[in-house]
Amino acid sequence: MTGQKATNNRARSRMSLRRYLGELGIVGYVIRLAILLVFAIYFVVPLVWLLFATTRDPSNLYSNWFPLTFGSLDRLATSWNNIIAYQNGEMLLWMGNSIRYTGLSLLGSLAICIPAGYILAIGHFPGRRVLLWLTLITMLLPVSAMVLPLFLELNLAHLIDTQWAVILPAMFFPFGVYLTYVYYGSSLPGELVDAARVDGCSELRVFWNLALPLGRPLLGLLAFISFNANWNNFFGPYVMLNNDKVYNMPVGLNSVVAATSALRPGFNPTPGATSFVQADAAMAALFMIVPVVIVFIFSMRYVTKGAFTGGVKG
């Protein structure tokens, strides 16, 4: 029975490939494949190169005829050790800081933007349109325009050089509010909300028991976008944090690149200082990338489902 099913599947795939080829023609198929291949190479090769770079010495990093070759496990171990030992373990400290800042910012931003977007979508109250416009405008404001007033404000509250200087501004997530508004505005039937109200649900209960469970794909998508934005948050922390003990990963990585010999061999060294090379910088970059990849793999289902939010009005 299973064998028969497999045979049927294979036959179906052959037919669909034939139909596909028939629509495109063999030349069209080859062209499409070639274009996809070029883009795949364009995006994947740098990442693969980065992986291999952690295993290669400066002397052979660029010299091999084929750049995507493995160096040595020894070099990999040295890169790992150098990065782990950097400034008495600051890389791990920054990783911990990044996880904490990202986690708290993520929870805070979701706790604020989901109810805000929901109420903008289903509520009718004075000033709603103004609020929506303000949300849109703040969404379009560049981060750099907000940094100085934020710096002054946080300084007034004595929060510069603390974790709150990163977390509090990151909780402000206008894109999340707008996406939630679009989602609930297009996907949550008003009749359903009215029915819940008729059944005696309070507004809070409608949100908690009806809207929130229905918005699970949105929650996954927002969580991923917020995680990504907060994990890669550079400019704000770069300005707000001056003590390397409270750096997050992006600011720390910048200091590894700018303040070590990793990319400037031999520039003004001091006896006794650890000599950093490109492989160490590549290892530091991997420290930043790997968590995003892991989170993406686990949240892929929600991300793809949520990406169609608002695409079809129900």
Next chain:
Amino acid sequence: MKRALLLLAAVVLAGCSSTTGSAAPKVTPAPAQTPASVSTAAAVQSAVAAAASANIETAKVTDTTDPITVWIDQARQPVVDGFKKKYPQYASLVTSTVVDRETFPAKDLLFNNTGSGWPDVVFAEPRLVGRVADAQHSFPLDLSTVVPADMLKQYAGADNCVFDGKVYCLRNDLAQMVTYYNAPLFTQFGYTVPKTFEDMQALSDQVAKDHPGYYLGTLGDGWTWLSFMEASGCPYAASKSSTTLMVNVADPTCTRAAQLIDHMVANKTLWNTDYFTASWVQIANNNKLLMLIAPIWAALGTFKGTYYCPCTGATTKTTPTITDKFLGVAAPLKWAADATAQTAAMGGSAWTISKHTKNQGLAVLFAEYATQDPDLWNGSSNFASWIPLQPVFNAVVANDPIFASDPSAVFDQAGTEISPVGDAWPRFDLIAPLTTVVKDMYSKKQTMVATLPEVTSALTPLAKAQGYTVVNK
């Protein structure tokens, strides 16, 4: 008895230098030295240690409770560690932060807005100190009020730290450029090391004809551009006063350097990147680097371990090795029409102290230690600005197997020939705009002579933004 003690000190110091980190140069083992050279080195180093230690005592730490924050790059961490070890009574008061020091002027403005947060001591090039010395930034402390005048006189290149008559930093090191050449290749090809830029141009024609694929230098960024222009005395950004800047690339000194560049680009003896780009490193690894104008620290910091291997792993068969006496060092080239040579400087940092510091004594003591301590500097690949320490560097390079011959006299001489243009940077960054000019030349397939006006258009708005009046005479 005294001679015996000096000899013992020399042996100890030589031992220290051979056990420092990977960036430290290897000193030739004792058997390769003559007893005379050992005792000379010992005498010099012991005298320096005594003199430097005596001077360090001048800083008075009256406040022992207020902590200080020191902004450094990662390579300066041993300075902080060394200070804490030498002065354990102050160890708990010193906090270091590794920063990207290019952000120093911008961060200082933020701190001025908030009235707090300034670091107490910052490791930065004098060009950055200049940028925080204006009224708007108002960061540095005038060190002439806290460091004795006779001590300040012992810092070579101290003019770089003087802005409007005030001493705003203590020089850490000098980074004068010299002419490096591949000694075995010069011998093999029968070439003579050039003494003038005209000789260099003639040599480039010969190399292009007889040994194509070999290079006499590189031009790919602002620094490498300066190595030609400042050596020619080109007034591309010459500070005439704190408010007036001369930008005059139409000057014949600029044109002759640009013509040389164009000539060498055309005959393919000048590569097109900076010193650290992979393609240039590969040229050096493949033993195709014949000659290079580069800063003093490049000898032990870049040729050793990057251009000449073993680096930290596999090498090609042709790569020069650091023990093969490949590296010749010649005086900075001069133009035939000029009476003396001038040379550019790449780097050469300093320590500046905040006028807002609450523990001035400790901050000054730290800066003095960082620039004067002989133990800290023993084995350094940098040429100290503190004059009593310079013999320590010379003793190290005199016996290093990477050099074809003792380069110390050349290094000393070059230290006195740093171009007055390069010695007094304006209050804004020159390297980024000059790098753009160089890259434009290549991308537009123009000559450097044709590209020179771009320097004026790139630097003038930056200068005006800093309050300079830009003149061309």
